[in-house]
Amino acid sequence: MLEPSNNNELPVIPGKRYFTIGEVSDLCAVKPHVLRYWEQEFPQLKPIKRRGNRRYYQRQDVVLIRQIRNLLYEEGFTIGGAKQRLLGDSPENNLQQGQHIIQQLRAELEEVLYLLQS
Numbered sequence: 370m371l372e373p374s375n376n377n378e379l380p381v382i383p384g385k386r387y388f389t390i391g392e393v394s395d396l397c398a399v400k401p402h403v404l405r406y407w408e409q410e411f412p413q414l415k416p417i418k419r420r421g422n423r424r425y426y427q428r429q430d431v432v433l434i435r436q437i438r439n440l441l442y443e444e445g446f447t448i449g450g451a452k453q454r455l456l457g458d459s460p461e462n463n464l465q466q467g468q469h470i471i472q473q474l475r476a477e478l479e480e481v482l483y484l485l486q487s
Contacts, residue, residue: 379435381476387417387425397434407437410448413455432470 380396394401404424408414414433416424426434433455440451 381480382428382431382473384477384481385428387427388431390416390424390426393426393431393434396431397438399434399438404434407434411437411452411455432473436466436469 379398382396388396390401390404393399393404397404399407408416408424411433414430414437416426416430418424436455437451440446440454441448446454
């Protein structure tokens with residue numbers, strides 16, 4: 370099993386529309402075979418498949434994978450527990466999701482600002 374690491378230490382998601390499985394693997398610190406397994410287990414995770422069944426993930430998929438990774442590796446949920454947590458529309462879950470998205474957007478905006486100032 371992978372060592373737990375903080376989602377805040379993961380790289381910033383670049384401003385691209387689509388990501389390959391290798392790019393998502395690097396962005397989320399998860400091996401590609403784990404991503405393929407999670408696609409089977411989590412119905413919300415549906416990458417677009419093109420040419421020869423190649424997977425292309427969108428930004429919301431990457432954010433979802435990071436949430437799944439956090440639930441499994443950081444908070445110690447089982448696959449079943451993580452599914453329930455993601456499917457549940459509890460106010461606490463929505464708040465955490467919103468905070469995570471805001472943190473990610475802020476980091477991306479700071480990176481853009483830094484690039485513009487250079």
